[in-house]
Amino acid sequence: MDYCTELAKRGCAAKTAARSLATLSTAVKNNALMNMAAALEAGSASILKANGDDIAVGRQRGLSPALLDRLMLNEARIAAMAEGLRQIAALPDPIGEGLGLQRRPNGLEIAKVRVPLGVIGIIYEARPNVTVDAAGLCLKAGNAVILRGGSEAINSNREIIHHIAQAAYSAGIPEGAFQFIETTDRQAVNALLKLNQYLDVIIPRGGAGLIKTVVENSSVPVIETGTGVCHTFIDESADIDLAQAIAFNAKVSRPAVCNSMETLLVHQAIADKFLPGMLEQYSKAGVELRGCPAVMKYNPAVKAAADQDWATEYSDLILSVKVVGDLQAAIDHIDQYSTRHSEAIITRDYDNARRFQQAVDAAAVYVNASTRFTDGFEFGFGAEIGISTQKIHARGPMGLPELTSVKYIVNGSGQIR
Amino acid sequence: MDYCTELAKRGCAAKTAARSLATLSTAVKNNALMNMAAALEAGSASILKANGDDIAVGRQRGLSPALLDRLMLNEARIAAMAEGLRQIAALPDPIGEGLGLQRRPNGLEIAKVRVPLGVIGIIYEARPNVTVDAAGLCLKAGNAVILRGGSEAINSNREIIHHIAQAAYSAGIPEGAFQFIETTDRQAVNALLKLNQYLDVIIPRGGAGLIKTVVENSSVPVIETGTGVCHTFIDESADIDLAQAIAFNAKVSRPAVCNSMETLLVHQAIADKFLPGMLEQYSKAGVELRGCPAVMKYNPAVKAAADQDWATEYSDLILSVKVVGDLQAAIDHIDQYSTRHSEAIITRDYDNARRFQQAVDAAAVYVNASTRFTDGFEFGFGAEIGISTQKIHARGPMGLPELTSVKYIVNGSGQIR
Numbered sequence: 001m002d003y004c005t006e007l008a009k010r011g012c013a014a015k016t017a018a019r020s021l022a023t024l025s026t027a028v029k030n031n032a033l034m035n036m037a038a039a040l041e042a043g044s045a046s047i048l049k050a051n052g053d054d055i056a057v058g059r060q061r062g063l064s065p066a067l068l069d070r071l072m073l074n075e076a077r078i079a080a081m082a083e084g085l086r087q088i089a090a091l092p093d094p095i096g097e098g099l100g101l102q103r104r105p106n107g108l109e110i111a112k113v114r115v116p117l118g119v120i121g122i123i124y125e126a127r128p129n130v131t132v133d134a135a136g137l138c139l140k141a142g143n144a145v146i147l148r149g150g151s152e153a154i155n156s157n158r159e160i161i162h163h164i165a166q167a168a169y170s171a172g173i174p175e176g177a178f179q180f181i182e183t184t185d186r187q188a189v190n191a192l193l194k195l196n197q198y199l200d201v202i203i204p205r206g207g208a209g210l211i212k213t214v215v216e217n218s219s220v221p222v223i224e225t226g227t228g229v230c231h232t233f234i235d236e237s238a239d240i241d242l243a244q245a246i247a248f249n250a251k252v253s254r255p256a257v258c259n260s261m262e263t264l265l266v267h268q269a270i271a272d273k274f275l276p277g278m279l280e281q282y283s284k285a286g287v288e289l290r291g292c293p294a295v296m297k298y299n300p301a302v303k304a305a306a307d308q309d310w311a312t313e314y315s316d317l318i319l320s321v322k323v324v325g326d327l328q329a330a331i332d333h334i335d336q337y338s339t340r341h342s343e344a345i346i347t348r349d350y351d352n353a354r355r356f357q358q359a360v361d362a363a364a365v366y367v368n369a370s371t372r373f374t375d376g377f378e379f380g381f382g383a384e385i386g387i388s389t390q391k392i393h394a395r396g397p398m399g400l401p402e403l404t405s406v407k408y409i410v411n412g413s414g415q416i417r
Numbered sequence: 418m419d420y421c422t423e424l425a426k427r428g429c430a431a432k433t434a435a436r437s438l439a440t441l442s443t444a445v446k447n448n449a450l451m452n453m454a455a456a457l458e459a460g461s462a463s464i465l466k467a468n469g470d471d472i473a474v475g476r477q478r479g480l481s482p483a484l485l486d487r488l489m490l491n492e493a494r495i496a497a498m499a500e501g502l503r504q505i506a507a508l509p510d511p512i513g514e515g516l517g518l519q520r521r522p523n524g525l526e527i528a529k530v531r532v533p534l535g536v537i538g539i540i541y542e543a544r545p546n547v548t549v550d551a552a553g554l555c556l557k558a559g560n561a562v563i564l565r566g567g568s569e570a571i572n573s574n575r576e577i578i579h580h581i582a583q584a585a586y587s588a589g590i591p592e593g594a595f596q597f598i599e600t601t602d603r604q605a606v607n608a609l610l611k612l613n614q615y616l617d618v619i620i621p622r623g624g625a626g627l628i629k630t631v632v633e634n635s636s637v638p639v640i641e642t643g644t645g646v647c648h649t650f651i652d653e654s655a656d657i658d659l660a661q662a663i664a665f666n667a668k669v670s671r672p673a674v675c676n677s678m679e680t681l682l683v684h685q686a687i688a689d690k691f692l693p694g695m696l697e698q699y700s701k702a703g704v705e706l707r708g709c710p711a712v713m714k715y716n717p718a719v720k721a722a723a724d725q726d727w728a729t730e731y732s733d734l735i736l737s738v739k740v741v742g743d744l745q746a747a748i749d750h751i752d753q754y755s756t757r758h759s760e761a762i763i764t765r766d767y768d769n770a771r772r773f774q775q776a777v778d779a780a781a782v783y784v785n786a787s788t789r790f791t792d793g794f795e796f797g798f799g800a801e802i803g804i805s806t807q808k809i810h811a812r813g814p815m816g817l818p819e820l821t822s823v824k825y826i827v828n829g830s831g832q833i834r
Contacts, residue, residue, distance in 0.1 A: 023775055102797060104795070104796075108790060110796060115778075118808060200808045201808065215636055219634075221639070224638075249834060253833070361436070364824075365824065368830055368832075369829025369831070370833045372833070373525060374825075378521070378525075379527060391535060392638045392810040395822050405808035406813070407778075407813075408781040408782070410784070410786060412784060412785045414662065414786070415663075415786040416789070417670055417790060
């Protein structure tokens, strides 16, 4: 199949829709979001049926239980997706926000205002809820969206898009605002990555492999998201109980997400006091431990860490643990292995706290808290389209303002240069 | 030569320098900028000698007079480059600026602060002053920079970098902050475009060909700059004198720059009154005119415009002119051919002014003023690294804040999720 032609058609339709979307009133967009929520709930039977097909295929293909769980929908999960759309409707509309206004000496009045990005491509993996989140957030920020979900969820996604798109279009959203790529052929992704004429940005959401493919092959601007090799450093002066509670939470509370800790670094001067109890807690919670030789001597359950371990996002109940000589050694280790997502120091020392926060280059740098808080909702944004780990455009959790661009509106009275 | 190894070495050195640069005080950076300015002036004899070599080679190669003029340095131009560095020293330091601070219900204090991007790659063409501008702006915003200038200016650039880098290093800037790629082999550019491990962003500055190459081949995030197919639309209700003054200025004042007008659109109802005098003015100023049939009948000097003309950035005293049926036809033409840089409407009609500014998708949209004002200095930024024509990260003229990223600094007291 000629994906370039097919995608150009979809891109063109999205761009045409984006032109109208940019000037829609907040009321129309919010009403559409409420309609979409109702349509999801009303259509739950057919969505669950389609999801059942995906689950059956997934079982045949031998998908892991974790992947099947991410793929699986039920009434409660559909209700949560609908609730998500209602929350997006309740958020302030970012479009039209003034970001500065000045009168120049020559009388020109220059206003900087927030406008939509235009057409956003989202490439994601197994979770069907991303379809709903992405469609809702892009719509609220006035963008058209081209969605390309994982092949595992193709039936669920097709059914979801059918319901929410119809609900939106019947509420006054221009047709074409939601484009769903139905094929599971990877060639379609390659064509999407070259669709500069119609796409303003591509946001990949998923594992390291997907993100690497997109970053390396896209000529459309990319916002890189998600991979998190996050560290927690237990400084010499840390409060032991507080440090253990945070280090336990950062690893165990939800190991599959990108803001969970993958490597624990421990100052050598506190290792004797901190590590025995800590390793014991992890073992009891079923955490597989991989450590440097200094760590291994504290607990027989600790296996030797290989070089590769320090660079691995396990996304699982596995933790690498290392004893370091001092704060600088911790900073150097993080500099070498971090994906610049979220990093934490546990300390009672003022200077060390400041030094760590200044020296560590990451989207979020914590003192005395769990890295698990790097999240659009926890940061108070009310929504999240992903967590940027690159430095341009957006860094850290991305909410509605991160789905926008700006435009200078200049009013004159005959000024020439 | 193995450019991957060579560039990785330079990238690594730049990244190491960037780590120290990020925490340098404003005073050290400003002092270094003043030193660099003095070094340029003190080294002017050797810089002019090197520039003479470039000019001689350029003449042998048959470079156009326009290109030779851009390449050519003299005492006044060196003084202007030095003055540019002193102006950058006088600008506020963007680094450390607070962009928001909140206390969450759980007591977490989350600050968003401005930090450097890290390592910036600049790929540019013949003008040696870009070397100085880029080095100065990147330094002030706390970034290391990898510079790759055009082969035409290789001797001038090498000499300039030698003087300013030594002056900066002797004033406390970490060695490695300025990397200059000495080879003129294009393979070096290709290697630079894949240097994701060390580079945070690449900014191409130059003609459409260079920018296309970078956008299509870079896996490092790119900020696309510059190409400007800018339009001025003369609405039915325009004041004739004001419209003619603006349309003349937008084309003639400096045709080689990206914010100059390439296409003039005229409402059919005002064509009889507006065009005869306007075309006469252009002809007298030596502007070559290419028009639609409706335009050709007003002046025998107007040649027939080909389809390609509407999409061409002439960067020269050439103008395409078209009569359109109404405002919507003007908006549609702009939508089809604009590079989304700068667009203007000349009108006395309130509704048409608003409609044009809302519907036209460009970095800067003007009412009753020349597009020539899209410029970092004219916008009051005090500096400019380029004009972004993409929608992510920055749009329109980019000053110091556009050379930065952000970081969340999170302070807690034991918070877990």
